[in-house]
Amino acid sequence: MPLFENDIDFSIAVLCNPTIASQLHIIGDDTEHLIANAWNSQWDCVLLGALFNHNAMCNLQSDQPIEQIAKAEYIHITNYELRALLSDIYNISEEDELWLEKYYKTAYKLLEKDSFQTAVHTMASYRWHSVPRVQLAVIWSGIESLFNVNTEVSFRISLYIANFLGENEAQAQQIFKQVRKIYSSRSSAVHGNKTKDNLESAVEESANLLTRILRRCAELNKLPDVDNLAFRVDKQKQGIKCKILVP
DSSP states (O other): OOOOSSHHHHHHHHHHGGOOOOOOOOOSSSHHHHHHHHHHHHHHHHHHHHHHSSOOOOOOOSOOOOOGGGSSSSEEETTOOOOOOOOOOOOOHHHHHHHHEEEEEEEHHTSSSSHHHHHHHHHHHGGGGGOOOHHHHHHHHHHHHHHOOOOOOOHHHHHHHHHHHHHHHHHHHHHHHHHHHHHHHEEEEEETTOSSOOOHHHHHHHHHHHHHHHHHHHHTTTOOOOHHEOOOEEEEETTTEEEEEEO
């Protein structure tokens, strides 16, 4: 039986080989579980890419690690679209490793929530488009899915994100201003308005923002609680004081 089904598979494998920077070792109790685990591992790639704002693509599957690919009995191509093939390699730092050890399982568990899954997927799929206006629309669909804002969108979503990410009032106010500026660029871009804004920068800032939100969800082990995000609770010596954050 030939190693590749056709010349196209062979060509893609040749193209992918130099770009492989990491591998997943997938195991299962039997063939059925192995197939299921291999399928579900695609979500590991999508989630890792979202948590680090970088392309993480599964290009091929084999019964041997890349170092021993010459001994492989089969190689299955999984990236016919050649997505992320020319992306820069992201090197995991020690700090990243510690974060993953502490929060990755929590992040994966949150994929059971539709809004979190949507947000994670937008971090992968926005790169499939080459037009910044479309990229902004995709990224912000992920952000908005987590906060479910229907009225006064610009103000409310900026406020909710600021309170969700900010560790104190001063930091929250700074985040509020940043998010509102990014959202203004998003609105102009999505509605087709002429804009002097640098849309490529707006895409990068929006993607970084969504990554921060996703990581914060994992760290807190919950999604944003919109009902409470309009208020910031300051614990003081004489009790608890609630106040609306007004920029």
